[in-house]
Amino acid sequence: xxxxxxxxxxxxxxxxxxxxxxxxxxxxxxxxxxxxxxxxxxxxxxxxxxxxxxxxxxxxxxxxxxxxxxxxxxxxxxxxxxxxxxxxxxxxxxxxxxxxxxxxxxxxxxxxxxxxxxxxxxxxxxxxxxxxxxxxxxxxxxxxxxxxxxxxxxxxxxxxxxxxxxxxxxxxxxx
Amino acid sequence: xxxxxxxxxxxxxxxxxxxxxxxxxxxxxxxxxxxxxxxxxxxxxxxxxxxxxxxxxxxxxxxxxxxxxxxxxxxxxxxxxxxxxxxxxxxxxxxxxxxxxxxxxxxxxxxxxxxxxxxxxxxxxxxxxxxxxxxxxxxxxxxxxxxxxxxxxxxxxxxxxxxxxxxxxxxxxxxxxxxxxxxxxxxxxxxxxxxxxxxxxxxxxxxxxxxxxxxxxxxxxxxxxxxxxxxxxxxxxxxxxxxxxxxxxxxxxxxxxxxxxxxxxxxxxxxxxxxxxxxxxxxxxxxxxxxxxxxxxxxxxxxxxxxxxxxxxxxxxxxxxxxxxxxxxxxxxxxxxxxxxxxxxxxxxxxxxxxxxxxxxxxxxxxxxxxxxxxxxxxxxxxxxxxxxxxxxxxxxxxxxxxxxxxxxxxxxxxxxxxxxxxxxxxxxxxxxxxxxxxxxxxxxxxxxxxxxxxxxxxxxxxxxxxxxxxxxxxxxxxxxxxxxxxxxxxxxxxxxxxxxxxxxxxxxxxxxxxxxxxxxxxxxxxxxxxxxxxxxxxxxxxxxxxxxxxxxxxxxxxxxxxxxxxxxxxxxxxxxxxxxxxxxxxxxxxxxxxxxxxxxxxxxxxxxxxxxxxxxxxxxxxxxxxxxxxxxxxxxxxxxxxxxxxxxxxxxxxxxxxxxxxx
Numbered sequence: 001x002x003x004x005x006x007x008x009x010x011x012x013x014x015x016x017x018x019x020x021x022x023x024x025x026x027x028x029x030x031x032x033x034x035x036x037x038x039x040x041x042x043x044x045x046x047x048x049x050x051x052x053x054x055x056x057x058x059x060x061x062x063x064x065x066x067x068x069x070x071x072x073x074x075x076x077x078x079x080x081x082x083x084x085x086x087x088x089x090x091x092x093x094x095x096x097x098x099x100x101x102x103x104x105x106x107x108x109x110x111x112x113x114x115x116x117x118x119x120x121x122x123x124x125x126x127x128x129x130x131x132x133x134x135x136x137x138x139x140x141x142x143x144x145x146x147x148x149x150x151x152x153x154x155x156x157x158x159x160x161x162x163x164x165x166x167x168x169x170x171x172x173x174x175x
Numbered sequence: 176x177x178x179x180x181x182x183x184x185x186x187x188x189x190x191x192x193x194x195x196x197x198x199x200x201x202x203x204x205x206x207x208x209x210x211x212x213x214x215x216x217x218x219x220x221x222x223x224x225x226x227x228x229x230x231x232x233x234x235x236x237x238x239x240x241x242x243x244x245x246x247x248x249x250x251x252x253x254x255x256x257x258x259x260x261x262x263x264x265x266x267x268x269x270x271x272x273x274x275x276x277x278x279x280x281x282x283x284x285x286x287x288x289x290x291x292x293x294x295x296x297x298x299x300x301x302x303x304x305x306x307x308x309x310x311x312x313x314x315x316x317x318x319x320x321x322x323x324x325x326x327x328x329x330x331x332x333x334x335x336x337x338x339x340x341x342x343x344x345x346x347x348x349x350x351x352x353x354x355x356x357x358x359x360x361x362x363x364x365x366x367x368x369x370x371x372x373x374x375x376x377x378x379x380x381x382x383x384x385x386x387x388x389x390x391x392x393x394x395x396x397x398x399x400x401x402x403x404x405x406x407x408x409x410x411x412x413x414x415x416x417x418x419x420x421x422x423x424x425x426x427x428x429x430x431x432x433x434x435x436x437x438x439x440x441x442x443x444x445x446x447x448x449x450x451x452x453x454x455x456x457x458x459x460x461x462x463x464x465x466x467x468x469x470x471x472x473x474x475x476x477x478x479x480x481x482x483x484x485x486x487x488x489x490x491x492x493x494x495x496x497x498x499x500x501x502x503x504x505x506x507x508x509x510x511x512x513x514x515x516x517x518x519x520x521x522x523x524x525x526x527x528x529x530x531x532x533x534x535x536x537x538x539x540x541x542x543x544x545x546x547x548x549x550x551x552x553x554x555x556x557x558x559x560x561x562x563x564x565x566x567x568x569x570x571x572x573x574x575x576x577x578x579x580x581x582x583x584x585x586x587x588x589x590x591x592x593x594x595x596x597x598x599x600x601x602x603x604x605x606x607x608x609x610x611x612x613x614x615x616x617x618x619x620x621x622x623x624x625x626x627x628x629x630x631x632x633x634x635x636x637x638x639x640x641x642x643x644x645x646x647x648x649x650x651x652x653x654x655x656x657x658x659x660x661x662x663x664x665x666x667x668x669x670x671x672x673x674x675x676x677x678x679x680x681x682x683x684x685x686x687x688x689x690x691x692x693x694x695x696x697x698x699x700x701x702x703x704x705x706x707x708x709x710x711x712x713x714x715x716x717x718x719x720x721x722x723x724x725x726x727x728x729x730x731x732x733x734x735x736x737x738x739x740x741x742x743x744x745x746x747x748x749x750x751x752x753x754x755x756x757x758x759x760x761x762x763x764x765x766x767x768x769x770x771x772x773x774x775x776x777x778x779x780x781x782x783x784x785x786x787x788x789x790x791x792x793x794x795x796x797x798x799x800x801x802x803x804x805x806x807x808x809x810x811x812x813x814x815x816x817x818x819x820x821x822x823x824x825x826x827x828x829x830x831x832x833x834x835x836x837x838x839x
Contacts, residue, residue, distance in 0.1 A: 060508065
């Protein structure tokens with residue numbers, strides 16, 4: 001009996017203290033997680049944030065690169081970090097080249113979002129789902145869309161990704 | 176959104192819903208502006224809420240609730256029983272686009288740009304007549320503050336605003352930036368050397384806890400504004416730019432003394448604090464209209480310098496929507512201009528204030544328009560230096576907020592490429608911006624009012640990123656030194672250092688009892704035992720943390736042995752490691768190929784340290800720390816500084832500054 005109690009105690013000790021997770025944090029589906037160099041993806045071009053626009057940004061606005069323009073309507077894969085927002089918008093998430101937190105409540109659009117932010121849109125079947133923040137380096141693949149568009153969060157987007165349906169469904173199904 | 180200081184419908188006719196056959200309907204007044212306790216409390220005098228300088232302009236407004244099917248036949252405003260006799264075109268009646276319940280029949284009546292010179296408390300009455308002849312009247316009050324002569328007036332005002340910077344933040348920056356020995360600071364911060372310090376109460380019109388909009392607006396209008404609003408009182412219309420205006424200190428001094436206005440910030444220039452020096456709106460988020468109004472109403476404000484981030488609002492956007500949802504003519508330049516957040520003023524505001532009407536013009540090239548108005552444009556630090564001879568200056572150094580001091584300095588040291596990832600590698604520091612701004616403003620013979628903001632003290636406090644907000648305070652203090660040096664050479668200058676509010680409830684709880692390697696090792700066994708009980712030193716165990724300061728004036732590192740530890744009293748849930756939040760890897764597509772100095776950081780940066788820190792449960796929901804209602808210190812230097820002692824309301828500061836520059 002004493003050994004059983006000790007065993008349970010050791011098991012509990014090994015588990016560590018209970019770690020309360022915010023309900024607004026979603027562990028990303030395995031298919032999105034980046035844990036090592038990614039193998040090539042069939043019929044898909046890897047696109048880096050630094051290839052979106054001419055860097056450094058000149059004295060006026062952004063200048064899209066020929067590489068970006070040439071991939072419009074094509075399948076691409078982009079690796080980055082999901083921006084953490086106070087409130088997520090249905091059917092959409094923002095991905096940035098580095099981790100950012102958008103403190104919407106007291107900031108509005110006076111934020112730390114880089115100009116090269118990518119708006120990822122879920123598939124039509126999942127467009128009503130809000131996506132809680134997913135931590136870590138993530139990989140997104142889908143069809144690249146370009147041009148200014150007004151987003152649900154009130155921002156204008158210029159580079160958008162229509163997420164592959166299987167990835168979109170995986171996010172929608174994740175808990 | 177509930178509007179403060181409106182009166183619920185009077186008792187007699189609120190029964191009309193239950194007893195329609197007994198109680199006859201009658202019109203009523205549910206809001207009277209400027210706000211007053213006399214009106215809101217139905218007869219109680221209470222403190223006078225609205226105060227103005229002699230001759231300061233402000234709008235009169237009332238919401239008249241009409242009976243169903245009735246219209247408004249007539250209205251008048253009376254001050255002290257005398258008809259205000261508004262000039263032609265300066266009044267309006269608005270019956271549509273109201274934010275009242277749909278079944279409410281109401282008219283919002285306005286008279287624009289009223290002013291009065293006679294000091295004292297005055298009654299404001301609105302008389303309204305309904306189409307069936309029924310009349311209604313309501314009375315409130317306001318005060319015209321008498322200003323005595325104050326000796327030789329100052330010519331220039333410099334307001335240094337550390338956003339979210341309370342007493343704890345100043346103390347912590349002193350410990351880090353100056354050091355202590357045997358209980359004494361080795362040297363003071365620049366703001367510590369100001370000879371006069373008082374305390375400021377910061378509440379807004381609608382809550383004990385303000386946000387940055389009234390946090391700044393209250394200082395420079397002399398009146399309380401509601402959260403999210405700038406330079407206006409609340410109203411019952413949906414239009415964000417037609418609210419009853421209060422003349423800003425900048426507008427008043429430009430109109431009466433010919434002064435120029437300079438606005439310098441490390442935030443996006445549309446943000447609350449810079450906007451609340453010059454722009455009138457009830458929605459701090461309407462970036463397009465806010466930046467347009469900066470330029471369009473420079474004739475009212477004397478705008479001469481505008482610097483910060485936020486270039487995204489100044490770039491032309493497309494105007495027409497195509498079938499696929501993208502915009503016609505949009506050159507994919509990153510513009511966030513949007514007709515939805517733009518402004519077009521009603522005729523009474525234009526006529527009353529002489530304000531620009533504005534237009535919904537997302538396709539506007541605002542940088543080009545600033546240049547056309549004689550502003551030199553600086554897109555980066557090199558451009559700022561090249562514009563040294565300018566008489567007017569526009570600086571837009573980033574797409575949104577400028578990068579924080581921590582990242583800008585590490586770029587200059589070659590230790591980080593974060594500013595490169597943002598695309599703006601050559602951003603000036605706040606003291607460099609302050610120096611450039613004051614050089615331009617000093618050319619203005621009638622003097623100037625300048626506001627210089629350390630914006631990301633607050634923004635990093637919301638994120639509870641201790642190391643980053645500490646460096647923001649140090650950057651801000653270097654700008655304070657620039658302003659003090661200017662005032663020393665120009666003795667007809669008053670300089671104040673203050674804050675709009677405190678943020679996060681930051682407290683200096685002590686210091687680590689272990690060297691930094693122990694804190695780093697503890698991330699491998701996260702929990703209170705390893706990271707709190709074994710590390711946090713309080714009372715005399717806190718000793719005196721030492722930070723080596725580099726030649727650039729900033730700490731060599733914030734991760735030092737026995738480092739200072741900061742707690743938060745207004746925090747959300749967070750995981751604490753006590754370490755500087757790691758810099759992301761250089762290229763997000765190659766996370767496992769790090770080179771020094773980045774190789775010392777985790778390969779997969781963990782925002783908020785969820786797997787490496789111990790949980791501290793927050794007092795507030797969400798992901799961010801919040802503002803507090805704590806009084807903040809205000810320090811003053813220069814001509815008239817002695818006025819800023821004691822505990823004062825933020826609206827009092829407006830009248831003190833006006834007196835110091837000789838307003839009468």
